[in-house]
Amino acid sequence: MNEEAKKKILRKIPYGLYVIGVKGENACHAFTGSWLSQCSMRPPKVMLGVRHGTHSLDLLKEGKAFSVNFLGKSDTKVFEQFFKATPSNGDRFGEIAFSLKKTGTPILAKSIHYLECVVSDILEVGDHSVVVGEVVEAEVVRDEPPLVMSDTPWHYGG
Numbered sequence: 163m164n165e166e167a168k169k170k171i172l173r174k175i176p177y178g179l180y181v182i183g184v185k186g187e188n189a190c191h192a193f194t195g196s197w198l199s200q201c202s203m204r205p206p207k208v209m210l211g212v213r214h215g216t217h218s219l220d221l222l223k224e225g226k227a228f229s230v231n232f233l234g235k236s237d238t239k240v241f242e243q244f245f246k247a248t249p250s251n252g253d254r255f256g257e258i259a260f261s262l263k264k265t266g267t268p269i270l271a272k273s274i275h276y277l278e279c280v281v282s283d284i285l286e287v288g289d290h291s292v293v294v295g296e297v298v299e300a301e302v303v304r305d306e307p308p309l310v311m312s313d314t315p316w317h318y319g320g
C-alpha cells in the first residue's frame with residue numbers, strides 16, 4: 163500500500179469537531195473529538211472513536227454517558243482547550259462554563275447544539291475503541307452552522 167496516499171485520503175474524510183463531555187464518580191472531563199458518526203436511526207445512536215490510554219476512555223467506561231457539544235465558527239479556542247492531556251492541576255475547563263443536565267455530562271455554555279448519549283456498546287479496534295451511545299437528549303440552542311474540521315488547519319488520523 164502507498165502510505166502517503168492512504169494518509170492523504172483518510173484525512174479527506176469530512177469530519178466535524180466536537181467537545182465530548184464525559185463524567186466519572188467525582189469529576190467531569192472533556193476532550194476534542196472528531197471521529198463521530200450516526201450509526202442507528204431507531205434507536206438513535208452515534209459512534210465515537212476514542213484513543214486507548216486516554217483519561218476520557220476510562221471515564222466513558224466508568225460514567226457510561228457522553229455529551230456532544232457543537233460550537234460556532236469563531237470558537238476555535240474552546241477546542242484548543244480540550245486538545246491537551248489533562249493539566250497536572252486537574253483544571254480541565256479553566257474559564258469555560260458548563261452545566262449538567264440529563265446524563266450529568268458537561269454541556270458547555272457556548273454550545274450551539276448538543277446531544278446527550280448513554281453508552282450502549284464499546285468495541286476495541288486497533289489503537290482506538292468505538293464507543294456507541296444512544297441519544298437521549300438533544301437541543302438546538304442556536305440554529306447556526308457549527309465549526310467543522312475543514313474550517314481549521316487541524317487534522318486527526320491518516
Ligand SMILES: Cc1cc2nc3c(=O)[nH]c(=O)nc-3n(C[C@H](O)[C@H](O)[C@H](O)COP(=O)(O)O)c2cc1C
Pocket residue numbers: 193194195196197198211212213215216217218219244245246247248316317318
Ligand atoms: C483536531 C483534533 C481532533 C481529535 N479527534 C479525536 C478523536 O476523534 N478521538 C480521540 O480519541 N482523540 C481525538 N483527539 C485527541 C484528543 O483531543 C486528546 O487525545 C485528548 O485531549 C486526550 O485527553 P485525555 O487524555 O485527558 O482524555 C483529537 C485532537 C485534535 C487536535
